[in-house]
Amino acid sequence: MQLPQPLLQSLERVDSFDKAAFEQVHASGKQVTSLRVNPAKPIADFPHSHLSALTVNAIPWSRNGYYLSGRPSFTFDPLFHAGTYYVQEASSMFLEQALTQTADLSKPLRVLDLCAAPGGKSTHIQSLLSAESLLVTNEVIRARVNILKDNIIKWGCNNVLVSNNDPKDFAKLEDYFDVIVVDAPCSGSGLFRREPEAMDEWSPDNVVLCSQRQQRILADVWPALKKDGILIYSTCSYSKEEDEDITDWVMENFSVSPEKIQVDPSWNIVETQGKQNAFGYRFWPDKLDGEGFFLACFRKREGDDEAVMKIKNKPIAVNKKDIPILEKWVIGNDYFFLQHLQTVYAWPVALQQDYNWLLNNLRVQYSGTILGELIRDKLVPDHSLAMSVILDKSLPQTELDYKQSIEYLQRKDLKLETEKGWQLVTYQSHPLGWINALPNRINNYYPRELRILKERPE
Numbered sequence: 001m002q003l004p005q006p007l008l009q010s011l012e013r014v015d016s017f018d019k020a021a022f023e024q025v026h027a028s029g030k031q032v033t034s035l036r037v038n039p040a041k042p043i044a045d046f047p048h049s050h051l052s053a054l055t056v057n058a059i060p061w062s063r064n065g066y067y068l069s070g071r072p073s074f075t076f077d078p079l080f081h082a083g084t085y086y087v088q089e090a091s092s093m094f095l096e097q098a099l100t101q102t103a104d105l106s107k108p109l110r111v112l113d114l115c116a117a118p119g120g121k122s123t124h125i126q127s128l129l130s131a132e133s134l135l136v137t138n139e140v141i142r143a144r145v146n147i148l149k150d151n152i153i154k155w156g157c158n159n160v161l162v163s164n165n166d167p168k169d170f171a172k173l174e175d176y177f178d179v180i181v182v183d184a185p186c187s188g189s190g191l192f193r194r195e196p197e198a199m200d201e202w203s204p205d206n207v208v209l210c211s212q213r214q215q216r217i218l219a220d221v222w223p224a225l226k227k228d229g230i231l232i233y234s235t236c237s238y239s240k241e242e243d244e245d246i247t248d249w250v251m252e253n254f255s256v257s258p259e260k261i262q263v264d265p266s267w268n269i270v271e272t273q274g275k276q277n278a279f280g281y282r283f284w285p286d287k288l289d290g291e292g293f294f295l296a297c298f299r300k301r302e303g304d305d306e307a308v309m310k311i312k313n314k315p316i317a318v319n320k321k322d323i324p325i326l327e328k329w330v331i332g333n334d335y336f337f338l339q340h341l342q343t344v345y346a347w348p349v350a351l352q353q354d355y356n357w358l359l360n361n362l363r364v365q366y367s368g369t370i371l372g373e374l375i376r377d378k379l380v381p382d383h384s385l386a387m388s389v390i391l392d393k394s395l396p397q398t399e400l401d402y403k404q405s406i407e408y409l410q411r412k413d414l415k416l417e418t419e420k421g422w423q424l425v426t427y428q429s430h431p432l433g434w435i436n437a438l439p440n441r442i443n444n445y446y447p448r449e450l451r452i453l454k455e456r457p458e
């Protein structure tokens with residue numbers, strides 16, 4: 001692996017850079033595989049029951065993060081499709097320390113993940129927030145919103161709103177968020193070990209362009225953070241221009257105080273300080289098990305701590321007579337049910353005002369949970385409901401074995417003896433989706449766009 005010489009030269013300016021070790025770890029071809037389990041969908045006896053051929057070790061900076069001793073085929077694991085875990089790079093799970101050490105997560109918070117696709121950090125943040133909190137997960141690039149939405153649905157949450165906006169659109173939401181996470185688009189050098197082809201895209205000019213874009217993104221979203229709110233900035237670049245120079249720029253341009261994060265020395269994360277004394281946390285693959293990553297955290301010292309929400313348009317609530325039909329499918333009763341054409345959504349009542357306001361201000365792609373379509377006094381359930389934590393798990397269901405589960409996820413025809421009507425299908429008790437058992441056949445309702453396209457290797 002031939003690392004770009006201008007990158008190596010530029011890193012000589014970074015104190016903690018160890019050129020020989022850095023080159024060696026890139027040449028080694030070592031791959032680190034890690035995942036984060038979903039606390040809302042616990043796997044029985046994890047890690048012993050699952051991925052049993054592999055050794056599983058805890059990632060010290062994340063409660064639900066684990067290293068795996070190898071890389072299994074996640075595509076052919078039904079529990080992956082059930083949303084019980086997310087395959088995520090280990091260093092980036094350090095976000096958990098930034099959040100838990102700087103924000104009071106027991107309170108209802110409004111959190112924005114501004115650069116969110118495919119959703120690794122968003123699913124992580126969601127697991128750390130209280131149920132009354134709101135997560136707005138945003139992706140500016142239209143083509144990447146669907147994968148974000150799919151991952152949010154699979155994670156099963158009801159307190160997340162997915163939007164497709166440019167960072168500058170958030171200026172309208174002045175003083176609104178308690179926490180803003182900017183996992184910025186960057187030159188990507190931190191992932192060279194895992195994706196060597198990314199080196200072809202790297203150039204010093206691109207680093208400069210990225211750093212200018214990072215400043216623009218931060219300036220655009222800044223008004224949306226409330227006074228005393230937390231800004232978490234991260235990249236997967238080693239370049240100072242995108243890391244410490246950005247923290248200097250934040251300190252010089254905004255009224256903020258830097259936040260220090262307590263780090264256990266055995267983790268081998270390097271704390272740095274820019275010229276303006278903001279703290280940064282660097283992850284070097286030659287010092288720890290993870291890819292290159294940088295994170296810094298600030299508290300806003302200007303602005304207001306209260307946003308003014310003016311709601312002009314409200315969505316249409318479902319007809320009162322239909323509510324009992326919907327309530328049979330969900331647990332709890334704190335929902336606002338709304339209808340757009342035939343599609344019915346459930347929002348937590350506690351977030352109704354926020355969702356309304358966001359619907360007035362953002363290009364919202366998803367919110368709460370889609371329950372399904374109301375057709376002639378009946379609900380045709382949606383896949384989102386099968387994945388959601390609000391699903392009533394006492395609904396009729398059929399447990400599938402491994403082979404049947406894969407066939408279901410491939411959207412093949414199933415031969416099962418079941419009761420007639422809508423049924424959840426589950427694997428190890430985790431819902432995978434819906435089937436409708438008719439008198440002479442079973443219709444597989446797994447979403448076409450999510451189906452496994454490959455055949456299982458023997």
Ligand SMILES: C[S@@+](CC[C@H](N)C(=O)[O-])C[C@H]1O[C@@H](n2cnc3c(N)ncnc32)[C@H](O)[C@@H]1O
Nearest residue numbers: 115116117118119120121140141183184185217
């Ligand atoms: C590092 S990736 C985010 C990864 C994601 N946070 C995760 O953990 O799964 C950066 C994201 O920023 C988006 N992006 C690109 N240009 C942007 C811009 N000008 N403003 C905001 N986001 C941008 C990219 O599409 C990409 O999804």
